[in-house]
Amino acid sequence: MNQRWRIxxxxxxxxxxxxxxxxxxFGSNQLNNQxxxxxxxxxxxxxxxxxxxxxxxxxxxxxxxxAVDIYDGGRxxxxxxxxxxxxxxxxxxxxxxxxxxxxxxxxxxxxxxxFDIHPAKTTPPALGLFGNLLFPIILIGGLILLARRSNxxxxxxxxxxxxxxxKARFAMEAETGVKFDDVxxxxxxxxxxxxxxxxxxxxxxxxxxxxxxxxxVLLVGPPGTGKTLLAKAIAGEAGVPFFSLSGSEFVExxxxxxxxxxxxxxKRAKENSPCLIFIDEIDAVGRQRGAGIGGGNxxxxxxxxQLLTEMDGFEGNSGIIIxxxxxxxxxxxxxxxxxxxxxxxxxxxxxDIKGRLSILKVHSRNKKLSENLSLEGIARRTPGFTGADxxxxxxxxxxxxxxxxxxxxxxxxxxxxxxxxxxxxxxxPLTDGRSKRLIAxxxxxxxxxxxxxxxxxxxxxxxxxxxxxxxxxxxFSPDDDQMLVSRAQLKARIMGALGGRAAxxxxxxxxxxxxxxxGDIQQVASxxxxxVTRFGMSDLGPVSLEGDSQEVFLGRDLINRSEISDSIAKxxxxxxxxxxxxxxxxxxxxxxxxxxxxxxxxxxxxEKETMDGEEFQLILSEFxxxxxxxxxxxxxx
Ligand code: ADP
Ligand code: MG
Ligand code: ZN
Numbered sequence: 328m329n330q331r332w333r334i335x336x337x338x339x340x341x342x343x344x345x346x347x348x349x350x351x352x353f354g355s356n357q358l359n360n361q362x363x364x365x366x367x368x369x370x371x372x373x374x375x376x377x378x379x380x381x382x383x384x385x386x387x388x389x390x391x392x393x394a395v396d397i398y399d400g401g402r403x404x405x406x407x408x409x410x411x412x413x414x415x416x417x418x419x420x421x422x423x424x425x426x427x428x429x430x431x432x433x434x435x436x437x438x439x440x441x442f443d444i445h446p447a448k449t450t451p452p453a454l455g456l457f458g459n460l461l462f463p464i465i466l467i468g469g470l471i472l473l474a475r476r477s478n479x480x481x482x483x484x485x486x487x488x489x490x491x492x493x494k495a496r497f498a499m500e501a502e503t504g505v506k507f508d509d510v511x512x513x514x515x516x517x518x519x520x521x522x523x524x525x526x527x528x529x530x531x532x533x534x535x536x537x538x539x540x541x542x543x544v545l546l547v548g549p550p551g552t553g554k555t556l557l558a559k560a561i562a563g564e565a566g567v568p569f570f571s572l573s574g575s576e577f578v579e580x581x582x583x584x585x586x587x588x589x590x591x592x593x594k595r596a597k598e599n600s601p602c603l604i605f606i607d608e609i610d611a612v613g614r615q616r617g618a619g620i621g622g623g624n625x626x627x628x629x630x631x632x633q634l635l636t637e638m639d640g641f642e643g644n645s646g647i648i649i650x651x652x653x654x655x656x657x658x659x660x661x662x663x664x665x666x667x668x669x670x671x672x673x674x675x676x677x678x679d680i681k682g683r684l685s686i687l688k689v690h691s692r693n694k695k696l697s698e699n700l701s702l703e704g705i706a707r708r709t710p711g712f713t714g715a716d717x718x719x720x721x722x723x724x725x726x727x728x729x730x731x732x733x734x735x736x737x738x739x740x741x742x743x744x745x746x747x748x749x750x751x752x753x754x755x756p757l758t759d760g761r762s763k764r765l766i767a768x769x770x771x772x773x774x775x776x777x778x779x780x781x782x783x784x785x786x787x788x789x790x791x792x793x794x795x796x797x798x799x800x801x802x803f804s805p806d807d808d809q810m811l812v813s814r815a816q817l818k819a820r821i822m823g824a825l826g827g828r829a830a831x832x833x834x835x836x837x838x839x840x841x842x843x844x845x846g847d848i849q850q851v852a853s854x855x856x857x858x859v860t861r862f863g864m865s866d867l868g869p870v871s872l873e874g875d876s877q878e879v880f881l882g883r884d885l886i887n888r889s890e891i892s893d894s895i896a897k898x899x900x901x902x903x904x905x906x907x908x909x910x911x912x913x914x915x916x917x918x919x920x921x922x923x924x925x926x927x928x929x930x931x932x933x934e935k936e937t938m939d940g941e942e943f944q945l946i947l948s949e950f951x952x953x954x955x956x957x958x959x960x961x962x963x964x
Contacts, residue, residue, distance in 0.1 A: 401427030512682025551715030601646030751795020773828025
């Protein structure tokens with residue numbers, strides 16, 4: 328955008344001026360040409376002598392004038408007069424006239440003097456007008472452009488021009504067309520919000536008994552869980568207009584814009600009440616004031632203050648309900664949560680397996696699914712997926728189906744779409760060779776630990792087909808929607824993650840291990856550290872040694888971090904290291920004792936490239952006994 332302005336200012340402006348200049352020169356040339364070709368010399372030609380109007384009238388009376396050419400709408404004329412003293416020699420004289428006066432014409436007529444009236448200008452009037460306006464237009468246009476351009480630079484001279492100028496950047500939908508039926512898997516939130524619909528539809532029911540209708544509701548939940556959709560559904564159910572604006576749009580570089588936007592928004596909303604105002608990402612403006620590195624953001628605070636003022640400024644019964652969404656309620660300014668503001672909180676969480684099933688039902692309404700494809704199966708395969716992820720999954724699967732020229736979406740497309748959403752695009756399989764063998768051992772190492780440790784999630788499949796950054800992948804199917812994770816499970820996960828490196832280590836030797844395990848090792852470190860500092864699962868005992876959030880920019884947490892003394896920090900490091908070392912030792916042992924099974928598994932994997940969990944177990948069970956995993960399979964209906 329900026330670039331375009333620059334091009335405009337650099338090129339169009341000078342070119343415009345050049346055209347103007349050329350046109351002036353060219354234009355007057357044309358005027359001259361015409362005049363020289365005509366029998367009478369141009370009126371402004373310096374060679375023509377001047378004569379006063381009075382003298383001209385005398386000459387007319389004396390019968391000395393033979394012809395008159397009137398120019399410029401009667402403002403001047405070239406007169407041919409004879410001089411009797413000079414042998415009746417014809418003289419050309421210029422006269423300034425008072426305009427096209429009828430008397431003059433009449434006199435000329437009655438005296439029998441030939442006269443002619445030339446049009447005011449040789450250029451057509453429209454073009455002439457344009458010519459007159461062109462320069463100012465270019466000038467003003469240029470100034471506006473320059474002002475805009477410098478607006479985009481902080482502290483530029485255009486800043487002052489931006490003051491008080493409001494650009495309405497909120498969207499208004501008279502009718503969202505979304506109903507509660509379109510939002511699935513968030514039944515508790517829907518129940519809570521059903522009341523808001525009633526507030527909007529029948530406020531009398533509440534006001535007649537003296538109840539104050541709440542002004543604000545805060546929707547809290549991770550991205551993609553359907554907060555925006557819910558807000559739209561409320562407006563849709565109540566049949567009221569939906570005003571929406573994103574918190575990040577408030578926060579602009581120029582002071583006062585955010586605040587005036589808030590004012591605008593509320594003004595428009597009041598004109599359209601009853602209605603619903605939706606403020607997305609309210610944490611962008613509603614952060615705890617006075618927090619953050621480098622002091623607060625003045626603009627943000629002003630915007631927030633304006634928002635609070637507006638919320639206080641209207642009666643609870645005026646038919647406006649504000650719904651705000653955030654995924655960080657912990658950073659919000661407490662003033663926002665006060666009674667009379669966003670005093671109601673509704674949490675919108677990632678759906679459980681039943682929720683996923685109902686979301687899948689909503690989004691498969693307009694898709695063709697093959698008959699043997701079960702939505703339950705998909706719901707089972709997708710723990711942790713949000714509504715947005717599921718919508719995306721079905722869409723990706725539909726695209727794949729179309730690409731494969733199939734009639735309906737089958738399990739194969741769903742599987743590929745899930746893999747793609749989680750791990751990225753599929754790459755080309757590696758050619759057989761040493762590095763493929765190493766990757767195969769690495770993956771089989773993960774899968775081996777995953778299968779042999781009871782607390783580990785079972786292996787779903789192992790593959791050597793690269794995806795995203797990974798050269799090979801081992802997929803596990805997590806037990807559905809685990810709320811609580813035990814110490815044994817965390818340890819199993821650490822060992823599972825170390826399985827790849829352990830296999831490389833044992834089969835190829837310490838000098839040959841590769842960078843491929845980098846991601847695994849990072850995961851191991853973070854899990855072990857959390858066990859020590861957050862979950863109290865180390866010898867340091869059940870103490871929390873770190874705040875919930877490590878984000879520096881929040882400021883509030885910055886202080887907490889330094890509360891850990893140097894000696895505690897050292898102890899934490901020691902505990903983490905000891906834990907990982909212990910796990911690695913155990914992992915190496917398992918790999919070593921199952922070396923023979925691994926060789927066989929790798930051979931099969933290299934040949935087939937992808938192996939599913941059952942096949943893996945089958946081959947492994949020929950060499951050793953496999954523990955039965957405890958699973959809680961939820962019942963769906
Ligand atoms: P958020 O505002 O919480 O980030 P959105 O409401 O913007 O999430 O959701 C994005 C899209 O994901 C929606 O348009 C919808 O297609 C889908 N979606 C998300 N949650 C749900 C849900 N609970 N039910 C149905 N569709 C959902
Ligand atoms: Mg949203
Ligand atoms: Zn790995």
